[in-house]
Amino acid sequence: MREVSSEYLSPIKAKSMVDSVVSRLTSAIMSGELKPGMKIPTEADLVKAFGVGRNTIREAIRILVAYGILEVRRADGTYVCDGFSLKILDPMLYGIILQKESAHRDLIGLRKLLDNGILEELFYKKLSADTWRRLNAIQNDLEHYLSSGENNVEVIAKKDIAFHQELASATDNIAVITTYDSIVKITEDFLYKTIETILQHDAVAYFSESHRGIMEKLAGNNVDELFRRVEWSYKYWYMTFQEEDSSKAGDLQEK
Template sequence: MAHETFLKEIGGKSVVEQIVDNITNAIINGELKPGDKIPTENELCASMGVGRNSVREAIKILGAYGVINIKRAEGTFVTQDYDSKMLFPVLYGIILQKDSANQIVELRKIIDVGILQLVIEKLDSESLYKVEQAMKDLETKITTFNVKAKDIFEADIAFHMVLVDITQNALLEGICFYVDQITRTSRMKAIEKFLTEDATEQFLLMHKEMLRVLKEKNKNEINKVVENHYQYWEKVNS
């Protein structure tokens, strides 16, 4: 392979960032494929005209994000399987955005619409039973005397993760896990709002509506159901 083909200068960025971008772009473009050995330090230094320290720093960053795998005595290889660490830079970018709270709500809506579409396509009797059990667990928690917001939150996450599991999509699973982590505080506030306003029945109804759409395999109602599902969360972020 002619490694020089993807090692191009990218203006306006540090040397380390250029190296990171060049290697990731090569993977995206298919010039480097999963399992491929990347150029050696000497090759990277020579082809880009950069120092060894910059190359080593870039390799550390790519390794930390799970993009490459360093094997002692063998070399450095493009990771062959999905690694949840690959989502870190994306999620950090979202968190650091101005007005990130509202953007995260919008992101989660889009994700949920896609999840429900996939679930409808893959739903069978066994997976439907799992969703119904998760719904029963959520209802049990909500109707418990003096229930805590934390308990409802955990049952809510469990319900949604059952849906994610049905999609059999590791990337979606990773994204949803980290979105749940970074939205914990605002979603807890939304659930506390339900409790304060004695509106837990409404909270439960929104989940039942989601289950109904799945059972009926009604893709036309997905957007409406998701919009209703996040109305309280939007209020606490406004």
């Protein structure tokens, strides 16, 4: 292999060698020194360049492979993955769940923050005619389903998710899209519960009002009204939290 003088390939002096190797390689990817699909230096070359042991390099590579940043091709070498992987986010998000019993509140809060951020960007960016057509088609499909009298929770959830994912996709930001997809996936069960709450309160019209309201404010000229509409769209999420808390309190009293 030819001599490499890249900045990331210099001796490491930090105490946490594995973390340092992980950090150095990910920084090289973010800076563009290592590009998606590019083969990284061999294990022996990394040992020599970083001034660390072979086991340190192997452990760092194992971590980056587990996160979906690198991939090992047998008899060929180790390459930077050509694309964004959910593996990068899943350990972090599932780690939040393990922190405390009320973690679902934090994740729903994160989802709302993402909704606000996505919609604020789209408010100023302005949606293309194609995106508006897709949003209207998704919403018309949802409303047609609801008008038929069908109330299958999973079907409603799928159509609701499609609406919000279309908005995330309109940012053209792969990190935003992937993060939002991960949040949607991990909060899907609570979405089912929220839809059940809506149906129990005979508030089917809420599905239409929520989405149509967001679209109306997104096309408007007051971003604060858009934020208020997002807050309103979480009305039944909050109600579901309250009903769950009341149910848990009741269970504790019975015991």
